[in-house]
Amino acid sequence: MSVKLAVLGHGVVGSGVVELFYKNKAKIEKRAGKELDIKYILDLRDFPDSPYKDKFTKDFNDILNDDEVVSVAECMGGIEPAFTFVKSCLEKGKSVSTSNKELVAAKGDILLRTAKENNCNFFFEASVGGAIPIIRPLHKCLAANDIDKVMGILNGTTNFILTKMKDDNMNFEDALKLAQELGYAEKDPTADVEGHDACRKICIISSLVFGKHVYPKSVYTKGISDLKLCDIESAEILGYSVKVIASVRKLENGKILPAVMPMLVPLENIISGVDDVFNAVMVYGDGIDKAMFYGRGAGKLPTASAVLGDVINTVQHDNTVVSQTWESVENNDFVAPIEEFKSKWYFRVPLDCKKVKTESYTSDDGISFITPKELTFAEAAEKIGELNALAYIPVLD
Amino acid sequence: MSVKLAVLGHGVVGSGVVELFYKNKAKIEKRAGKELDIKYILDLRDFPDSPYKDKFTKDFNDILNDDEVVSVAECMGGIEPAFTFVKSCLEKGKSVSTSNKELVAAKGDILLRTAKENNCNFFFEASVGGAIPIIRPLHKCLAANDIDKVMGILNGTTNFILTKMKDDNMNFEDALKLAQELGYAEKDPTADVEGHDACRKICIISSLVFGKHVYPKSVYTKGISDLKLCDIESAEILGYSVKVIASVRKLENGKILPAVMPMLVPLENIISGVDDVFNAVMVYGDGIDKAMFYGRGAGKLPTASAVLGDVINTVQHDNTVVSQTWESVENNDFVAPIEEFKSKWYFRVPLDCKKVKTESYTSDDGISFITPKELTFAEAAEKIGELNALAYIPVLD
Secondary structure: OOOOEEEEEEOOOHHHHHHHHHHHHHHHHHOOOOEEEEEEEOOOOOOOOHHHHHHOOOOOOHHHHHOEEEEEEEEOOOOOHHHHHHHHHHHHOOEEOOOOOHHHHHHHHHHHHHHHHOOOEOOOHHHOOOOOOHHHHHHHHHHOOOOEEEEEEHHHHHHHHHHHHHHHHOOHHHHHHHHOOOOOOOOOHHHHHHHHHHHHHHHHHHHHHOOOOOHHHHEOOOOOOOOOOOHHHHHHHOOOOEEEEEEEEEOOOOEEEEEEEEEEEEEHHHHOOOOOOOOEEEEEEEOOOEEEEEEEOOHHHHHHHHHHHHHHHHHHHHOOOOOOOHHHHHHOOOOOOOOHEEEEEEEEEOOOOOOOOOEEEEEOOEEEEEOOOOHHHHHHHHHHHOOOOOEEEEEEE | OEEEEEEEOOOOHHHHHHHHHHHHHHHHHHHHOOOOEEEEEEEEOOOOOOHHHHHHHOHHHHHHOOOOEEEEEEEOOOOOHHHHHHHHHHOOOOEEOOOHHHHHHHHHHHHHHHHHHOOOEOHHHOOOOOOOOOOHHHHHOOOOOEEEEEEOOHHHHHHHHHHHHHHOOOHHHHHHHHHHHHHOOOOOHHHOOHHHHHHHHHHHHHHHHHHHHOOOOHHHHHOOOOOOOHHHHHHHHEEEEEEEEEEEEEEEOOOOOEEEHHHHHOOOOOOOOOOOOOOEEEEEOOOEEEEEEEEEEEEEEEEHHHHHHHHHHHHHHOOOOOOOOOOOOOOOOOOOOOOEEEEEEHHHHHHOOOOOOOOOEEEEOOEEOOOOOOOHHHHHHHHHHHHHOOEEEEEOO
């Protein structure tokens, strides 16, 4: 008798899970050590031409009440009804693997606790970095480390746009339009372009690494919609690449400081070479120094690969709780305000500014330079006023 | 009662394991879900000034016959007595985590089978890529993929030497001397410089990915001791970085082709930016497209971090076999000969050569160019003779 699985949602990721599962079924079963089959696919739409049409159901209870189903892949997205469905599955002892970052960022603590109480697993490798193994390595492989910083490129859409701006001299609007045409950006690109997507992912990483639930609303988040092509060009001449960096670090006062914002990355930093829709995450620990994970951060099969990796794991560890957990918290007062963020800054100031004493690059758009010293956000704000700065972007150290 | 561990060997890695364990003990115990302690350290030398001097023993049987010891870290290196010690531990049901690539490359199949038969685990994350999580991601996170190619930089010593040659215009001998002074190369640097170390690592990866034990002697291995500075310089002008690439790919005829050799890596490939002692491994699969893992490939604490990550895993999964296995084989006839390796080539030919029709770079040392077409090793050999080539290096696609 094969072990029965269910897939919630038959959109891009859900259909990818089904496709990849049947493509590599023999290999997957060998690795799981068990015969496996997908018994149900939940979707409200009809798929009369699907080769798996007999597996579709519109009623979640078919899955919930079928004791044969031991492992569920949630690929619906959004908080509800995903949260209710996932929680009900866990309460019945069915392990769940999800690609839903919004769900994990909002309700991860509750779902991890529910899994633990019911002796099953809640996995979410696919929710951060798509195909890139990052959650399991953070939790398992780097378990002996005191991790004090994680940073990286966690949104493929904005990275694609920035790459097009840099390499093809496109302005933001044209690059966004191209991303939409290629299917890399949604019709309403707000969640990607304004940094909300990357914010959810750095919240999940922060919660996992520092052990307490970090909510998106407590994280400073800035997107790229007001980035000018001339600043990307000037940055390159000064030896930097502009990237949307999601980061979290532990401060000396014990608080943590997560943030999402465009930053200048020195060209000698390997992160600066991560282009197009690729993502990368750099982890700093006292044992490893630093390690980076790189790959496709989104897309049908890459995300499906991560979901299925988790599903295989739930089946191998039937009745063993191997999930990570983190604390629920009443507030996020262990999260430091962005004013404490300290870095060097890129400034572009008007051509008539006489106060630039450091190495700079001058074009029709102004004088661009990097501050020699690190400034907090508060100190930078003062400088911006003083110099009438036209653009200002923090620099990654 | 705490769970008791033992560490075999108190050299660089073994002492790092003890140091990192006690530094992060609270964190490690939280992740393991159990109290842990190191009960024995095996070494034939005396360490009268060690804070752990009461844990030392010179008699392996103290460890083997102590039923309290459930998990052992093997950091001795070499095949014997490591093999005998590890096998005896596994036969007694004690899980073993090792950093010993020579042991895994030579005897991995036997030790994995022994672990499985005795319901315990044999882990070897630290044997490939030092701190970089690669074995567990390959086995776990990418389990839903059909992986057809793995390639990367698996030796930090040669990568350091090549970086110094490129960035500081040092010749091979001077760069090697510097590596030795800094402790990155051993007094007898043969294993690193001639590619044997990288060869063992690609054997381990090949065995894991393709399921059959691949022996070092069946893998084409070429080092960097005859690399000329002028070829590194010419390669850079042509848009390439010279790296020692360890790779394995599945051929259309079903065989696999592992190899270790210097190759030209296009500067737009992120692998070309992996410098100094850092390692990186790129994995290609049908779900993920490609994913890369980057970090310190050697060193006391990075390697200790990987060993301890495994140890934590053995303790979490007490009495569950989660190790990967691969088949023992009588011969390596599923390994294709290097003659089938096909790629473009870098050639440097004498200044009076009239046959160069493609884009080239000319210096006092000759005319350097990349062949427009891919050539097998056999075809390249013919070309080398025809052109009286002074240097020839395959190009990574």
